[in-house]
Amino acid sequence: MADATRIQIPAALGQRMDAAIARYPSEHRRSAAMPLLHLWQEHFGFIGDEAIFWIAEKLGLQPITFSR
Numbered sequence: 090m091a092d093a094t095r096i097q098i099p100a101a102l103g104q105r106m107d108a109a110i111a112r113y114p115s116e117h118r119r120s121a122a123m124p125l126l127h128l129w130q131e132h133f134g135f136i137g138d139e140a141i142f143w144i145a146e147k148l149g150l151q152p153i154t155f156s157r
Contacts, residue, residue: 096143102132106147118148 098106109124122144129140145152 096139098143099132102128110148119150121148122150 110121113120125144142152
């Protein structure tokens, strides 16, 4: 299982992710999952298990909620 706490996200990417999350009301944070996955892939070039766990943690979701 991936350890989302070990991943270092560049500050600029973190800011873009925070801005994407802010577009959604707090009760609909999960709606930001796809935009965050897109930003991740744009930056890193792929979406691995680490991305899924990191984004799930960031959004307060269980990884299985939007896992493949």
